[in-house]
Amino acid sequence: MPELPEVETIRRDLEPLVVGRRITAIDVDPGTLGLLAGGLPIEALQHALIGRTITGAGRRGKYLLFALDDGRTFVVHLRMTGRLVWRPSDAPPEPYERARIGLDGGHDLRWGDLRKFGTWRIVDDPAEAVGKLGPEPIDDAFTFRAFRAALAGRTAPIKAVLLDQRRMSGLGNIYVDEALFEARIRPDTPAADVSPAAARRLWAAARSVLERGIENRGASFKDYVDGQGQPGQQHMHVQVFRRHGKPCYTCGATIVRTVVGGRGTHYCPHCQRRARQRSQPRGA
DNA sequence: CGTTACCTGAAA
DNA sequence: TTTCAGGTAACG
Missing domain, CATH: 3.20.190.10 (MutM-like, N-terminal)
Incomplete structure (x- = not known):
């Protein structure tokens, strides 16, 4: 959890x-x-x-x-x-x-x-x-440059890359969905297709959702409690996570649930846009 | 790379 | 009854 x-x-x-x-x-x-x-x-x-x-x-x-x-x-x-x-x-x-x-x-x-x-x-x-964990997203050493390097050349969905603890460490299913919403990127976008501008939004969003999560003492959807057995508050502030079927707080569109990278995935089909099409593969 | 397995429920 | 679950490691 x-x-x-x-x-x-x-x-x-x-x-x-x-x-x-x-x-x-x-x-x-x-x-x-x-x-x-x-x-x-x-x-x-x-x-x-x-x-x-x-x-x-x-x-x-x-x-x-x-x-x-x-x-x-x-x-x-x-x-x-x-x-x-x-x-x-x-x-x-x-x-x-x-x-x-x-x-x-x-x-x-x-x-x-x-x-x-x-x-x-x-x-x-x-x-x-x-030793094999990637950098901490909330560390000052995690520069935009370091973030772009983690995405470079990856064809996997951006969500899967963010969840890969060897690329960067600490994001899980809640905060990845929230960061992608804040950056207005669809979770299934191939990582290499995320534009520089979108990547910069995502870099900032990943850091801010984690920092807000800490300020709110974590998200208690089910089992999580803090070191004294008390629930956190962050689950009251999520924009998309497990909100499928409910209206987006920003545009009113219905939040949808899909599966990306083997994980339940929640996003707003209106606020979160697909990246520009990749260049056509040759041949075939 | 995506899928499956680990374990025990709770919810649909 | 079936699906789903804040994660990761081991598969093919």
């Missing part, structure tokens, strides 16, 4: 709560362990984490990176339905709670994950987990 704004909101919530805390216990539902930790036995997980003090809470793309006092990094990905919530040790279980990370001081982190797609890894170097 979580994209960059949701993961960043959780990171900001948890940082002041967990940094300086020592891990005292690790409990994982046996039916989840194999999927969560990639076959790592519970004893290995406990050995790596118990007794460690958390020294930092970072993020790269959609990954949470908890620095440990032995120099290693505890890497968490929430995938579709993962949640990581700070609770008093005696609080009732989270929905679909699958694991607990006990901390000193009377609180723990609760791991809930309906679909069990989430992952935990412990690595010596964070690059082992996040």
Whole structure:
């Protein structure tokens, strides 16, 4: 469920709560362990984490990176339905709670994950987990030039390119649909056909939708909650995502749903224009 | 490149 | 009953 704004909101919530805390216990539902930790036995997980003090809470793309006092990094990905919530040790279980990370001081982190797609890894170097990710769209280093380079020569739909975490990291299905609406580009436009002017709008839109998502503490369509278990607000501000059948706030046309890059895709057929036709392929 | 699989529901 | 789901990795 979580994209960059949701993961960043959780990171900001948890940082002041967990940094300086020592891990005292690790409990994982046996039916989840194999999927969560990639076959790592519970004893290995406990050995790596118990007794460690958390020294930092970072993020790269959609990954949470908890620095440990032995120099290693505890890497968490929430995938579709993962949640990581700070609770008093005696609080009732989270929905679909699958694991607990006990901390000193009377609180723990609760791991809930309906679909069990989430992952935990412990690595010596964070690059082992996040080294292949493309640049952060909200970073100053992500210039228009860098954005154009990511699109260059790609025949795949622009939406698929934006979702490819190796090109740029952090955008997911909600924010891609919203950015394409803001840039007035149809999601199925081949990336190489996006004009320079449209690309510039899209570059700016990608950054602004992510930043607004963070300001609104993430989008809670279904499962997402922040680091204290509270929903975000961003789902109240979407223009197209899951609004198919409803009128566009800008022009009144009916928002439609299609599938692009294997993902449900929402756009306004009036506001979002197809790119100029590509030059005709030769032959045939 | 697009499609399928992973898992467990909730919604149409 | 069927489809769909904030993601990614493994297919062909």
